[in-house]
Structures are given as structure tokens and as C-alpha cells.
Amino acid sequence: MASTADIKNGVVLKIDGQLLSVVEFQHVKPGKGGAFVRTKLKNVVTGKTIDRTFNAGAKVEIENVDRRDFQYLYNDGENFVFMDVDDYDQLTVSAATVGDAANFMLENQTVQIALNNGNPLYVELPASVVLEITYTEPGLQGDRSSAGTKPATVQTGYEIQVPLFLETGTKVKVDTRTGDYLGRVND
Numbered sequence: 001m002a003s004t005a006d007i008k009n010g011v012v013l014k015i016d017g018q019l020l021s022v023v024e025f026q027h028v029k030p031g032k033g034g035a036f037v038r039t040k041l042k043n044v045v046t047g048k049t050i051d052r053t054f055n056a057g058a059k060v061e062i063e064n065v066d067r068r069d070f071q072y073l074y075n076d077g078e079n080f081v082f083m084d085v086d087d088y089d090q091l092t093v094s095a096a097t098v099g100d101a102a103n104f105m106l107e108n109q110t111v112q113i114a115l116n117n118g119n120p121l122y123v124e125l126p127a128s129v130v131l132e133i134t135y136t137e138p139g140l141q142g143d144r145s146s147a148g149t150k151p152a153t154v155q156t157g158y159e160i161q162v163p164l165f166l167e168t169g170t171k172v173k174v175d176t177r178t179g180d181y182l183g184r185v186n187d
Contacts, residue, residue, distance in 0.1 A: 001059045004037040014061040019044040066115045093120045103158035104176045125176040
């Protein structure tokens with residue numbers, strides 16, 4: 001057990017059986033009454049944020065969350081298999097834990113996985129990835145980059161919106177947080 005003096009950004013607390021990461025914290029000492037710590041906490045699993053206030057000196061439970069680099073190997077149908085880049089151990093992660101990251105993962109790609117007592121909590125991708133368009137309708141003569149968008153399927157099977165002038169086989173940069181098209185990549 002630790003006290004509220006140990007609260008810092010990025011620390012993971014265990015409150016009511018849930019793992020919450022500290023996004024913001026502020027120690028407040030009002031002129032009247034006791035000091036307290038005002039925090040903004042983000043649920044590690046669901047991503048939901050909450051505000052929570054602790055009295056100064058209150059005991060909090062700090063959890064150890066280990067973020068390590070893994071290489072994505074393959075999807076066996078229900079689960080995703082990763083390899084630790086340091087000791088080559090394989091880790092099987094459920095599709096529910098991987099979540100939307102599956103839309104942007106390519107085989108042999110390096111990702112970061114947060115582990116708590118050996119249990120995977122979530123998969124963290126780089127901010128953007130380069131993917132190849134495997135199918136899109138052909139563009140029309142005179143289409144410009146600012147004219148509009150059309151759906152395009154990338155090599156992971158995910159569908160994004162791209163400018164009308166892009167064709168099948170083009171490599172594009174995609175934002176992994178929103179799924180938005182960021183630009184064309186020239187080899």
C-alpha cells in the first residue's frame with residue numbers, strides 16, 4: 001500500500017477491483033480544512049475516464065503494469081499470438097483484449113503490450129501505420145485530392161475513406177487511433 005503522496009502521472013491504481021491509470025493529479029491545500037488530491041483516472045481496460053478525490057495521506061493500492069515490446073506473429077482464428085522480442089516467449093492474447101488494434105496489425109509488426117501479473121491488459125500500436133490498399137473503385141479523370149472520398153479496403157481487411165484519386169496497390173498512412181487516412185506513402 002502507498003499513500004496519496006506517491007500518485008504521479010502514469011501510475012496505475014487498483015480501486016474497487018479495477019485498474020485505473022492516473023492521467024492528471026493535483027495536490028490541493030485549501031486555507032480551511034484538510035489537504036486532498038484531485039485526480040483524473042482512466043480505466044486501463046475500457047478507456048473510460050473518471051474524476052476521483054482522495055484525502056491527503058489516504059492509502060492507495062499501486063499496481064505494477066509492465067509495458068513490453070512484442071512482435072505480432074499470427075491470428076489463430078479466435079486469439080492473436082505475439083512473441084516477446086527480448087526472450088522469444090510466445091503470448092496468446094484474446095481478440096477482446098486486442099480490440100480495434102486488430103484492424104491495423106500486420107504480421108511481424110512490433111507492438112507494445114501492457115501486462116499486469118502476466119495478464120495482458122491492452123495492445124498499444126504506434127500512432128500511425130503504413131498499409132496497402134487491396135481494393136477500391138477506380139477514380140475518375142479530373143479527381144483531385146480535395147474533391148471527396150471513397151471507401152478503400154486495406155490489407156488487414158479494414159475499410160477506410162481515401163481521396164478519389166487513389167488506386168488499388170497504393171500504400172497509405174493510417175491513424176491507428178481513429179482509422180483516418182493521413183497521406184500517401186511513396187516507396
